[in-house]
Amino acid sequence: MVVRPRADTDDQALVALADRERLGGYPPPGVDLSIEPGWIGSWVAEDDGALVGHVALRTEISDSVSRHAAAILGIDEDQLAVIKRLLVTADHRGHGIGRQLLDIAVGHATRAGLVPILDTWIESPDSMHFWAFTMDEGAR
Secondary structure (H helix, E strand, C coil): CEEEECCHHHHHHHHHHHHHCCHHHCCCCCCCCCCCCCEEEEEEEEECCEEEEEEEEECCCCHHHHHHHHHHHCCCHHHEEEEEEEEECHHHCCCCHHHHHHHHHHHHHHHCCCEEEECCCCCCHHHHHHHHHHHHCCCC
8 A cells, every 4th residue: 555645647536436435425425536726735545556545735724714723723824724535445444544644644734834624524424433533543
């Protein structure tokens, strides 16, 4: 298993991965995994040539979220980076791939002098399970 920066040639495989992996409701229908404005990093996990995971990091955040997060953290809004689109295929979950992807995004944000925050879809049982487990394991 290799985690590497996302390449433009990964787009079709990521669309297929998202369509195939709508387990637990994530990603919700209509979520676009293409690169969006403000993205400062995007990584994929690859196993035997097949994409099995993805995470992205961006600095463009909705005004309400950035104001709220900055106020809670006691920092300026321009110091925030949001972790988005964390996805691991069902058959590769439970092997630390999500943790690796998360660690890469957090490390990239930290090295850039940014404070990472999470954008997650709370209606997804799989997402809530992952974050509960991650927090129990001592996430930052």
